[in-house]
Amino acid sequence: MSPLQRTNNLLAVVNPSTQDYLDLKKLISNLNRAYYIESKSVIDDELYDALFKQLIAWEEKLPLGDEQLADSPSQKLTENLTNSFHKVRHNHPMLSLSNAFDDSDLKRFTEDMGAQQTDYVIEPKFDGVSIAVHYENDVFVQAITRGNGETGEDVTNNVKTLRNLPLSLPLSRFGISRAEFRGEIYIRKAAFDQLNKSRLEEGLDAFQNSRNTASGSLRLKDAQTVRSRPLEVVFFQCVHCDNQDPAKKLDKDHNKQMELLYSIGLPTTHTYIKLSNTVESLQEVVDYWKNKREAFPIGIDGLVIKVNNTSLHSHIGSTGHHPKWATAFKFTAASVESVLEAVDFQVGRTGVLTPVAKIQPAPLHGVIVRNISLHNQDFIDRLNLHIGDTLLVVRAGDVIPYIKDSWSTSKRRGRRVEFPKECPACYSPIVREEDSAAWLCPNAHCQAKKLEQLQYFVSKTALDIDGFGREIMKLFYEKGFVTSRVDVFSLYERREGLVSLEGLGPKSIDKLIASIESSRKQSLWRQIVSLGIPLVGPQTAKAIIKHLKLRTLEEVSLLTLDQLVEIHDVGEKVSQSIVDFSNDSNSCQELKELSACFDHGDASNPEIVSSELLASKRVVITGSFDFASRNEIKEFVEMHGGVVSGSVSKNTSVVFVGDKAGTKADKARNLGVPILETQDLSAWIQNNNIPTILKIEDSE
Numbered sequence: 001m002s003p004l005q006r007t008n009n010l011l012a013v014v015n016p017s018t019q020d021y022l023d024l025k026k027l028i029s030n031l032n033r034a035y036y037i038e039s040k041s042v043i044d045d046e047l048y049d050a051l052f053k054q055l056i057a058w059e060e061k062l063p064l065g066d067e068q069l070a071d072s073p074s075q076k077l078t079e080n081l082t083n084s085f086h087k088v089r090h091n092h093p094m095l096s097l098s099n100a101f102d103d104s105d106l107k108r109f110t111e112d113m114g115a116q117q118t119d120y121v122i123e124p125k126f127d128g129v130s131i132a133v134h135y136e137n138d139v140f141v142q143a144i145t146r147g148n149g150e151t152g153e154d155v156t157n158n159v160k161t162l163r164n165l166p167l168s169l170p171l172s173r174f175g176i177s178r179a180e181f182r183g184e185i186y187i188r189k190a191a192f193d194q195l196n197k198s199r200l201e202e203g204l205d206a207f208q209n210s211r212n213t214a215s216g217s218l219r220l221k222d223a224q225t226v227r228s229r230p231l232e233v234v235f236f237q238c239v240h241c242d243n244q245d246p247a248k249k250l251d252k253d254h255n256k257q258m259e260l261l262y263s264i265g266l267p268t269t270h271t272y273i274k275l276s277n278t279v280e281s282l283q284e285v286v287d288y289w290k291n292k293r294e295a296f297p298i299g300i301d302g303l304v305i306k307v308n309n310t311s312l313h314s315h316i317g318s319t320g321h322h323p324k325w326a327t328a329f330k331f332t333a334a335s336v337e338s339v340l341e342a343v344d345f346q347v348g349r350t351g352v353l354t355p356v357a358k359i360q361p362a363p364l365h366g367v368i369v370r371n372i373s374l375h376n377q378d379f380i381d382r383l384n385l386h387i388g389d390t391l392l393v394v395r396a397g398d399v400i401p402y403i404k405d406s407w408s409t410s411k412r413r414g415r416r417v418e419f420p421k422e423c424p425a426c427y428s429p430i431v432r433e434e435d436s437a438a439w440l441c442p443n444a445h446c447q448a449k450k451l452e453q454l455q456y457f458v459s460k461t462a463l464d465i466d467g468f469g470r471e472i473m474k475l476f477y478e479k480g481f482v483t484s485r486v487d488v489f490s491l492y493e494r495r496e497g498l499v500s501l502e503g504l505g506p507k508s509i510d511k512l513i514a515s516i517e518s519s520r521k522q523s524l525w526r527q528i529v530s531l532g533i534p535l536v537g538p539q540t541a542k543a544i545i546k547h548l549k550l551r552t553l554e555e556v557s558l559l560t561l562d563q564l565v566e567i568h569d570v571g572e573k574v575s576q577s578i579v580d581f582s583n584d585s586n587s588c589q590e591l592k593e594l595s596a597c598f599d600h601g602d603a604s605n606p607e608i609v610s611s612e613l614l615a616s617k618r619v620v621i622t623g624s625f626d627f628a629s630r631n632e633i634k635e636f637v638e639m640h641g642g643v644v645s646g647s648v649s650k651n652t653s654v655v656f657v658g659d660k661a662g663t664k665a666d667k668a669r670n671l672g673v674p675i676l677e678t679q680d681l682s683a684w685i686q687n688n689n690i691p692t693i694l695k696i697e698d699s700e
């Protein structure tokens with residue numbers, strides 16, 4: 001009999017029997033399942049409503065027991081249901097998942113599975129709120145939130161109202177009397193928009209995002225209101241099934257379990273599951289979802305990758321925090337919301353005060369963001385920032401997060417963020433130069449400024465002294481071991497005192513002293529950069545060395561404005577900054593002392609040799625080299641007037657090919673671009689033995 005015929009027959013019944021009631025209940029359950037799970041509309045909405053009215057009328061009329069009513073679709077409509085939210089301990093802890101953010105994380109995850117060949121299932125991770133749902137004797141009996149993973153809250157009556165949750169499920173067919181499933185409660189994108197539209201029409205505030213709305217809805221006291229929210233559930237795990245009969249055991253494969261449960265009416269991830277057995281095919285599925293994600297009707301914030309064979313799960317095990325047989329691949333968040341908690345004003349090495357926002361920790365692009373630069377006063381004013389404001393944090397480029405927007409959500413706004421009037425370290429009144437957005441501490445002896453300069457002096461950008469981190473410099477500075485740059489080079493004389501400092505043993509001190517000693521050989525451009533002269537970075541330092549043929553650091557004090565502005569790559573502002581620095585009598589003395597701390601290479605030092613050999617030549621560097629880093633080779637190319645470019649074309653002059661070079665080397669060969677391999681290149685860089693191919697080109 002077709003559903004339509006059955007509908008008409010049941011609607012025609014005048015004096016219903018209990019059997020008629022059971023038939024009606026079953027018909028409505030089937031129609032619900034077709035509609036909410038298989039997205040099929042079998043009969044008209046009007047007929048459906050008539051059936052439902054009939055069901056409620058019969059339930060009032062017939063002498064039915066609690067058991068018969070328990071799985072009735074009318075339970076979803078029961079009035080005055082409230083929730084106790086009492087705490088319930090999970091039978092099995094609801095662990096969270098480890099996170100993967102890129103291909104290398106995926107690789108690590110599969111490698112951790114060991115040598116065994118494993119099939120993986122990949123499912124979209126719906127952006128919602130986790131739920132544990134229990135069935136007993138084919139009837140839905142309880143729903144518990146995740147809570148802290150050990151204990152959650154009972155939200156049974158609220159979850160009961162979910163339109164696609166089956167209140168009965170024929171699990172007994174498989175010998176199952178008790179089962180627990182884990183799932184996610186979510187709101188579809190279109191439904192969320194519609195919900196907000198009607199809220200705005202009613203003069204209510206719009207909801208910020210669907211996940212918080214889903215989670216907030218579950219915690220509403222009144223199930224009636226919950227029913228008005230377009231919540232749905234999807235199940236992704238069978239945690240426990242008590243079937244004893246080996247003949248009826250569920251398949252051990254996760255995807256087959258999901259398929260079976262789906263076929264009997266449970267909304268599972270079955271239709272979205274993809275299988276994979278290599279890290280490469282995992283990456284393909286990740287790419288597939290990355291592309292599909294925007295247009296997908298449900299918000300997904302990542303993918304869940306699991307070992308398909310569930311019988312391996314207990315063998316693979318879990319840490320206290322997450323199972324090792326599954327991981328969540330998180331899609332890169334383009335932005336995240338957070339809250340402004342405080343603003344610190346930090347004094348930099350040039351005296352510039354940088355406001356730094358302390359925000360509520362927010363995950364963004366695989367890191368937890370806690371501090372964000374607010375740049376300067378103009379930036380703060382433009383955002384009209386107040387403490388407690390909500391911030392929209394986005395990532396700029398690949399690493400640096402910044403605040404794109406901010407707004408207040410509360411009526412009583414926190415205090416406005418104001419720049420201090422004086423330096424937070426030395427209390428000198430701060431000054432703002434004309435045409436500059438920055439406020440400065442003008443005090444040359446400001447302690448905060450001095451420390452920053454010293455920290456910069458030994459940092460990776462400058463002298464690159466291995467193991468000399470910011471904290472160590474701070475300690476040495478506070479204890480009086482280092483008060484000027486020159487002091488760094490006499491630290492070895494104070495070894496005994498350093499060793500007695502808390503947290504530093506003789507081993508680490510000796511290592512540090514060795515690093516300091518080898519930094520005496522640092523190239524001249526790094527020595528210049530380490531002075532921390534405003535606006536002077538590696539490019540400027542190298543240009544000055546090249547054009548003015550500098551040999552020692554001390555010579556910086558002799559530079560004149562006329563000389564500097566002549567140099568093509570050095571602007572007027574930069575030149576002035578250098579002259580300001582060297583005109584200072586303190587700097588003069590310091591340059592002299594500092595210069596004496598460095599070993600001065602002879603003229604054959606390759607970093608000092610410069611030529612026009614590569615003038616206006618485009619050089620591509622590919623592969624790795626054992627005698628020098630790619631960056632050093634790049635510097636070398638630039639010292640000889642060349643330009644390093646990233647890709648090979650017919651305009652490329654020469655390609656430097658190292659070990660494990662990829663397609664760029666092949667492309668160069670195909671295009672007939674000259675190639676210089678490791679051996680010739682190292683002979684040139686280390687012994688100034690200019691390779692033939694360049695000489696020939698030169699003579700042309």
Ligand SMILES: [Zn+2]
Pocket residue numbers: 347423424425426427428441442443446447448449
């Ligand atoms: Zn100061």
